[in-house]
Amino acid sequence: MDSIERKLAERRERHIDFLKQLVSLNSSVIDMGRRGNELCAQELIESTLSSVGADIDRFEPDNDAMRGHPEYNPGHSYEGRPNIVGVIKGAGGGRSLMINAHADVVPAGAEGWLCPPYEPRIIDGRLYGRGACDMKAGGAAALMALETLHECGIKLAGDVIFESVVDEEGGGNGTLACCLKGYKADAAVIPEPTGLSIMPAHMGWLFYRITFSGKPIHCAFKWKGVNAVDKCLDFMCRMREVERNWAISKRHPYLPPPTLCFTVIHGGDSSSTVPEKCVLDMSLHFHPCETENGRIGSRIDAQLRDEIARFVGSDPWLSANPPQIECFQQGNAYDIGEDHPIVTCVRGCLESCTGRRPEIQGLASGADARLLTNFADTPTVLCGPGSIDNAHSINEYVPVDEYLAAVHMFCKLFTEWCGTAE
Incomplete structure (x- = not known):
């Protein structure tokens, strides 16, 4: 971890600039997800995953394949709205980990913002912009952690599957399409804004x-x-x-x-x-x-x-x-329990990186964790930077220090959960 921490300090501005770039892209959904503009963000995420050696699967959710599923939301068009799944193959012998992040954001409006919603700015240690909290900071943190490990020449033992999905805000068809394509792992983290608390359940x-x-x-x-x-x-x-x-x-x-x-x-x-x-x-x-x-x-x-x-x-x-x-x-709701190994591992990594014992909470709303847990046999925990209280709000923001702490946490989580090659 010494070399990783040195690299994190060295690349701090790169990690902030990447989040700014991602937030500047208007990847909003339209009409509750029936249409969407996610492509601009997906192309940036795809190129970043490719740069760290991931094999890319780019595909649009198939309404015919999802139709009849109890969690399917009908009437949504996916032309020009691809999911991006990047798989980084491990050397073998380690546990696999999935990161699931949604690229879509809710519409921003224009009134009342401290800065234009797609021109992110840092004010008093907070990065403002639509999607900064929900959930581009979480997805960016995991991506920057993978980039950091790649730059340090660290090879993981287990596979990492990074799912960047569309239409989470419209009900979850993007993640459902990944489940139906057969993507699964030993565990998953969805970096929704939890204030770096750990959430093993949602309503x-x-x-x-x-x-x-x-x-x-x-x-x-x-x-x-x-x-x-x-x-x-x-x-x-x-x-x-x-x-x-x-x-x-x-x-x-x-x-x-x-x-x-x-x-x-x-x-x-x-x-x-x-x-x-x-x-x-x-x-x-x-x-x-x-x-x-x-x-x-x-x-x-x-x-x-x-x-x-x-x-x-x-x-x-x-x-x-x-x-x-x-x-x-x-x-559906889901609950993997606070004693599940992925909960224990995330909790230990957070405590090591932040010096505090993170809380176990549950999410009062829904998220895509229920799909991965219930339909992809992938026990899932929610944990990411930012507060759910300002998701979807005017002047949505993420604390910069919390975002950077999440990058650090994901570096440790990948090495702890997946293991490293000898």
């Missing part, structure tokens, strides 16, 4: 669209009609009670309780008419234990539908005109 999600019907009439005679918006509001009050009960009864060591969030509501057509229809979108985030027999979130989904049935049964109008319930998107 799953179910997104529902619930449509309430009413009886329209002139609003001056509202008692003669049935207000679909009122029925929806009554439902929302009932769901808050359900969420409170789950907060008491459903616990996990490092994940928050399940949550219900009302995200979109549309009701009514005219200011003078009792609404005939109201449509509510609602998200449910759940623990790993709620999936049964491979059916995503099946246990808590059944509980939710039972609660809805009781609510509907208590209302004569809704009993005769029950709301329509559609689950339009789903993603």
